[in-house]
Amino acid sequence: MTRRGIHFCMGVLALAFLNAFPAAAFAADSALDTGDTAWIITATALVLFMTMPGLALFYGGLVRSQHVLSVLMHCMAIACLASVLWIVGVYSLAFGEGNAWIGDLSKIFLSGVTGSTQSGTIPEGVFFMFQMTFAIITPGLIVGAFVERVKFSAVMWFSGLWLVLVYAPVCHWVWGGGWLADMGVLDFAGGLVVHATAGTSAIVFAKMLGERKGFPTELRPPHSPSMTMIGACMLWVGWFGFNGGSALAANGQAGMAILVTHLSAATASLVWMSIEWIKYGKPSLVGLVTGAIGGLATITPASGFVGPIGGLVYGAVAGVVCFYAVQLVRHKLKIDDSLDVFAVHGVGGILGTLLAAFFAVESLGGVGLAQDVTVGAQFSVQVIGVISTVVWSAVASIIILLAIKKVIGLRVDAEAEQTGLDITSHGESAYEY
Amino acid sequence: MTRRGIHFCMGVLALAFLNAFPAAAFAADSALDTGDTAWIITATALVLFMTMPGLALFYGGLVRSQHVLSVLMHCMAIACLASVLWIVGVYSLAFGEGNAWIGDLSKIFLSGVTGSTQSGTIPEGVFFMFQMTFAIITPGLIVGAFVERVKFSAVMWFSGLWLVLVYAPVCHWVWGGGWLADMGVLDFAGGLVVHATAGTSAIVFAKMLGERKGFPTELRPPHSPSMTMIGACMLWVGWFGFNGGSALAANGQAGMAILVTHLSAATASLVWMSIEWIKYGKPSLVGLVTGAIGGLATITPASGFVGPIGGLVYGAVAGVVCFYAVQLVRHKLKIDDSLDVFAVHGVGGILGTLLAAFFAVESLGGVGLAQDVTVGAQFSVQVIGVISTVVWSAVASIIILLAIKKVIGLRVDAEAEQTGLDITSHGESAYEY
Amino acid sequence: MTRRGIHFCMGVLALAFLNAFPAAAFAADSALDTGDTAWIITATALVLFMTMPGLALFYGGLVRSQHVLSVLMHCMAIACLASVLWIVGVYSLAFGEGNAWIGDLSKIFLSGVTGSTQSGTIPEGVFFMFQMTFAIITPGLIVGAFVERVKFSAVMWFSGLWLVLVYAPVCHWVWGGGWLADMGVLDFAGGLVVHATAGTSAIVFAKMLGERKGFPTELRPPHSPSMTMIGACMLWVGWFGFNGGSALAANGQAGMAILVTHLSAATASLVWMSIEWIKYGKPSLVGLVTGAIGGLATITPASGFVGPIGGLVYGAVAGVVCFYAVQLVRHKLKIDDSLDVFAVHGVGGILGTLLAAFFAVESLGGVGLAQDVTVGAQFSVQVIGVISTVVWSAVASIIILLAIKKVIGLRVDAEAEQTGLDITSHGESAYEY
Amino acid sequence: MKFISAIIKPHKLDDIRNALQDEGVHGMTVSEVKGFGRQGGHKEIYRGAEYAVNYVPKTKIEVAVADDIADRVIELIRDKANSGQIGDGKIFVFELSEVVRIRTGETGGEAL
């Protein structure tokens, strides 16, 4: 039985909704359920599709045409690297027994796991793959911070080290039976583990890398909003696997997670669109889909705990807060977090994690908090979760980046930035018409 | 138990094929089936993917390059709006108990539904989501009628009102236990509810909106047939969820529905391609995929009832009929239903609904009609279904459109039409290379 | 019970891993399993998506812009044709009882199959559809050999005849209970049936068709690496259905198949990327995704038999071997197999089939060979499988191509080749901006 | 001979082409250009940030004509392209030293 299973037993199943769901059960001796297995394999495919090509296209459409291939390359290469590292040891560090802070090395190279090893009602191989897709997309999200000027080798080194030093421990704390799990932090599908870590590291990276030439007044518009829209749709639909799959079963919790996820995305889209319509007179496609991603990131930590009304409220709040967060980072902090990773993912994930303490309560349509836990107590736990995740992510990222800067450098030269990373780093160009 | 369940019990399960399938059963007290749940969640993702980005790309590739983002925007914004309206009340109007004509308000905001509420063997939340994806794509289909010249605000108002005044009632009549369900009309996955309603309203909209400048002789060719092809493939594969998911279970009926759906699409594609090859000497990609969509729309109402041979025949008929329907609307009726929504979806859906009376019989490989129902009797019911759906859709659409025209207007001015809706309505342009 | 079932019972389940998996059982009297059915329907959708639009885009991005639509058209039209032929008779020839060499005609037009006919734990209609998607993609793979110069009518005739004369028999030999199955050849998901057949026929086709003007020194670069990348991602994720679905159940074997598939792809991508980085100083996106496809093709025959370490090794070997195979075909053999079908799919499939004899053994993390079968014996069987498949594919392809060349010709004229097949064969152009 | 190069608004192209054809001018070469001029570009706003698109998409028409009809052609273009609004464009006229029709090798007036 994985530590995640234990975490779930202690932190989640102990909650009042124990009654509400058929024992989706993580007991090592429960039989394999083909329905659950079918769903989690499908969810795995959906989440992988979120990065490859979803996220890649979402980001690729937002940059200038001479950099688009480099963005696709970043996402793909990170996905490959993360996959290999995951089996080599990161999975073991995240989900191996270990202690409150980090897993152990008992599962490196998946040792001891065969086709018949189970994790709950599904094969452990499937659990491994599902979790792997999270470890793939999380460093992928950070790409949005450093596009159009970063060195490819720096991307690879950063992503690898980051997975070991940031992703593995935080994932262990929250989902692997670590100290935050013990405290009962609520993070259903990755508000902390995925969005807060990636968002924080993104803004740190952007700051240390420096801004693109022309930022913020002389930028070129996104070169292909339709590419961005295609990517956004893949992210949206893939998120059903992300949040719905986190139930690790094909049951009512999975269904409700998908429902609130979709409602939050739809509502946030309409809200962002409306703000643009009112402020600028023209609602844009890029705006609408940015709202959607904000809504999706925000509901993520709460998606297994809140009800339909919660989904609508989450979306509305996400739409407004992320919109203004973008302005804040760009115009007040003047940091060139180029594709707004922190403002959308970081802020969304943190916001959603904090709100979960409220919207999980039954009176607001949620599944209820654990017995004897008050909203205030839960909120404190959520705050602790957010602070520890943000601080750890920031500090570790700074250390990694300083090291890389010293050894190989972070940034290409000005001419390469102007000519485009596609030709200069990868020897290709995107539009040979 | 939802009315749709009742409908199925009365209208479908009562049919002779009751014996043919393992009791996939809609009884409220049957246990949750993880396999069925896994499949319907997956089907939901597939059908959502049909609209976002499938349909959007299919349509987007067919317009001129200065309008493509507006088409994507229409599809996305309608999807978001429909999602919110669905939970606010349209689901309740469609599937709430109510009377023969319309549902009630018992399920607004999904009141009373939690993660443990079931509908048949799946969570009601999943049933809600699956049906929602149909309510998303149906108004989305109408977009093809008004591209390149419509006001964005008019699109939003129309879609919202249309969902309440057209989709909700017709859906209730056919699937929500309404009067057509009581008569035993056969519409497995939306020949009436989806394609006939959308097709009819589309041609009405096109007529009232007026034609694009240059129609029909001076039009520009589709700006990106590859974008259209990508969209068509997503629609095709997504249709497995659409028709196969309508079995609401992972069983033989779902499998057979997918099989005939695919065969109809493949055959219609080849037929359309052959007609072009013979008539013009060059078979086109846009033609082939248009044939595919025609074949898919046509088989939809019959997909749970006919056998493999039925699938082939449906495809062949759809290919020929939709091809000539396009010519008819464009050159005889001279209506600028720009992307042929009526000729492909409307005609296909109607045709498929009518043919179902014949191809559902066992001697033609179908599952058989309900006991004691003759082909003639069934055909009469189908005709009644078609007429009532078409008339209702047309009348309600005219009323909605007259109201919108009066209050905010339907159409942008000539210069905006020429410059492109992308810049003028949304402040973006699609190809910033 | 299909012959494939029998094959599995005899050739696979009889292997030592019988114990390792819960009896996923192909007994005709086992009950329908909704979880297995859900997964195989999903896998069917995934594999169809691999061709439409995955493979089409992968190939489409690699050609010049005036030929891209023709490539998409080839893939779509072949998919439609293969679907219709599959039901007309190819399925029956492949999976019908028959003899050791070929099936029979007992299942033409799926006669006798209804919604309630089962194949193992899933409906036979679903098994039929799943296998159909393999029959669709296999001739689709060959498209890469003849792009930019082939006659469309020749493509259609070739594909149709090839399905009957090459695919049906080889599929029967290996999966339909034929002589290779009797010998116990290991080919889990199509190293022989799919990749070796397609790769061999591709290089034969390329040779007989002749090279493109300018080959090999004056070629234009791929016109859209991003299109290629999107296609590659769809292939990659779809391959989960391809290899995972070949377990015909949602179980531990399916899960492990997906795991090793993904690891092989990720590793091969990194290896190919590294070779380019070292050799040319610039790692390219097209290179990375080509490596991925090589890794996927190579693991295919072994995906149900090897363990995690096997997946990593397969990927590493595939990356190196396919890279040099590309050079070999292009620069040594000087054959214009334009998109490297043989070097990537053919070589990969053959390589993976041969290696399976080693990596299936338990000491290397595999599920073990059949009782009393030594590695040497198994390797001999694998070699026989490869040789017979390659020879048969080559000979039959030559005969088909000679016939077509005689009757309608294989190639368009030089001006059409220059102007582009899009306009000259299909009357369309891809980029009407 | 004169070589007339006009920068116009894209949607005027069809009208001008028709008018020239009626006038007996049978050849013309067209390209897409970006114009900077009195008519400023527009602002695009993405995620709340302004992006300045300084240029305006324009179409360049090039047509070589005999001296005698040059004025008439210029007049025609001016007439059809004129909407009275900023950004209507400019017409540039050059002396053309020689022209050759590739197919036939004809030169001068015959080649037009």
Add this chain to the structure above:
Amino acid sequence: MKFISAIIKPHKLDDIRNALQDEGVHGMTVSEVKGFGRQGGHKEIYRGAEYAVNYVPKTKIEVAVADDIADRVIELIRDKANSGQIGDGKIFVFELSEVVRIRTGETGGEAL
């Protein structure tokens, strides 16, 4: 100095470039244009409806040369671009008043 601007069929570009290079002309600027001329466009048929594509994709070559080799260059282009079929294109020749090589500031013949 002469400035030669030729409208040709796109697939002739490579031949012409090679020929010019052999002749010692080392610079050339190329752009994609749409040609309207005797060679009409084509019809595309989508879903049974005809769409008139009036123009033909053409390539424009621009090359500045010294007076003495101008005729030779024109001849070369004519020769390589000629397929004897309608739509082969035209060559336009202009007087060039001045030319400056940006890198060095050289002007006139030296700048070519």
Add this chain to the structure above:
Amino acid sequence: MKFISAIIKPHKLDDIRNALQDEGVHGMTVSEVKGFGRQGGHKEIYRGAEYAVNYVPKTKIEVAVADDIADRVIELIRDKANSGQIGDGKIFVFELSEVVRIRTGETGGEAL
């Protein structure tokens, strides 16, 4: 009047436009072209095979100016476009016979 056509490196465009504007030149037409010159193209390597991309993407600036400021404008462009490296481009200068502002019908110097 003079008509100045300059082939430059794409990323120099903004600087030049700003400089011209400061100088009081308010109109300019820009297009994307492919340059063949001393600066060779680059090689792209796909799947281990070399593809020769012979051309270099360049930007063409066209600006019509009165005779008196022509030299100043040429100087400015040269100055801003110059990086001292091969491929910096060329400036071509033509006599302009006439210019018409479409909107107003003004001709000659007033139309610039």
